[in-house]
Amino acid sequence: MDELGSSIRHSNRYANVRCVSFFFAPNQTMFTILYPIVRIDQSYTEIFRNFVYDNKDTLDRRIRLLPWEHINDRKIFLRNLMIENNSEIFNKKLENNLEIYEKCHQNDLYDKNSIISQSIKNDNDYIWKVYTDHELVKQYLTDKHYQLIDNPDQADILFVMKQLKDFRYETLGNKLINQFPFENIVTNKELLALSARR
DSSP, X not given: OOHHHHTOEEOSSOOOEEEEEEEEGGGTXXXXXXXXXXXXXXTTXXXXXXXXXXXXXXXXXXXXXXXXXXXXXXXXXXXXXHHHHHTHHHHSOOOOSSHHHHHHTTTOBOOSSOOOOOOOOOOTTOOEEEEEOOHHHHHHOOOTTEEEOSOGGGOSEEEOSSOOOBOOXXXXXXXXXXXXXXXXXXXXXXXXHHHXXX
């Protein structure tokens, strides 16, 4: 929504307009249709909308309305909600080891001891062989020090979008890659709640 639509405030009692999203397929354009739901007689009357008008469940409704609550009220509400439904979370000691991450990503293979690569070339004339499945890299990597190849086994650099699972030296050798073990915890927000509690 534009400046007008985003400035419409929420009200449970005094909502006088409704906003409905509408996709117009022939133009591939998204609109928000705003229309009154009560008669507005006075000019310059502020308009309000009910952001969760279709929601009948009280708890669900209160949760959806949290963005319009004061920050302290939000914290108190969420803390009380968590204590009611999941009190052991506040009493449980946080785990400070990697077991939970390894349990969720048993397929990620990596060397426990880091191997320092000796293959970094300092030669300014060396041409790096790059394997990638990323179209933008293929299009814009035009520097003379890089050569795009089709075989990942012959590459010095792997720049891939597909998630790698095997990071062992015996598999990748001295290849430079754009990923690291357990990266999907960060990029895909896996175990985000657990990470945020630390």
